[in-house]
Amino acid sequence: MWLTSKIKQLLMAAKPGVVTLKYPFEPRPVPENFRGAPHWDHTKCVGCAGCAEHCPARTIMVRDLCQEIRVLLYDGSRCTYCGRCADVCPEKAITMTGRFEQATDDPNDVTETLELFMLTCQRCGRCYDMETRNAIDKLGLTGYRYDSLEARTVLRRATDTFRPAELGKTERYERPASTGE
């Protein structure tokens, strides 16, 4: 009697076959519309910092080194991949990639740093956005003034144009992902 039940069990187990995925040894594609780690396209980003304003976990930090350099630091360690940054981006510079293999022993590995060039008006020295604000609001705005004297020396004085050749040189300025240890 017990033998027939065992045979029955074996048949039941053999019916679906082996379902275990060979995952770490074989790649496993993500489904469509999967939200993995966000990725910034620095050629499209205008530095409005809307993503930093809307991030629920406040993973994106903005710092103005001087009037023309704005640094965006994305700290992915507490990112919940909600995709709100990609939603609010006016230039569609943020894409939610399918990267999910973010396991690491150092939380600095999931960061992303952007150095943005904030083009300023040569006459008034302010950025081209924030046209809806009045003059008093602009005066109180942090980051659109000379924040420190040390950073002020970095400023360019000449009326240089935004040369496309120079931009093309640094188009894919990205550190290659290191493999292994």
Add this chain to the structure above:
Amino acid sequence: MLAKLAKKCFPRSLWVYHCNSGACNGCDIEILNILTPYYDVERFGIRLVGSPRHADVMLLSGAVTRPTLPLVKKAWAAMPAPKLVFGIGSCATGGGCWFDTYNVTGGGAAAVPVNYYIPGCPPRPEAIVYGVALALGLVDKKAAPVELKQVEFPIDMYERNKAWEERNVIYEVLNS
């Protein structure tokens, strides 16, 4: 280096202890998911045990809340050395949305030394399997910090300093 050390310290099976420190059960369900036949982690010899005294690895999920902080520390102290701690989910990695809330210590690293971080909200079961395989040295690390720049700046301060130095060189040559 940590992977090599883990391979040396844990040559056989890893027995994991699942420690929920105020998680929303999202990560916990994913941890249970990797124990199912679909993502069978017993391939790597991983077993879930009920007591930290039997465990080699603590799977820490959830931002460590203030009531659970002493309990997490106690559970960590009860584990026999050598021990590893996996922070699973965004909460255990960096505190999640609640990283600066009054009732949260801000991630597992504030309570116990976390060896491996697996971000995600919740992480896919594959991501947890990948993290475990990373600790066992089966796969390579893929995450790396990314630095992006729009333009290389011609820093005229540098150029000015250089010009100033070159100007002084003439005086040095004249004086010598």
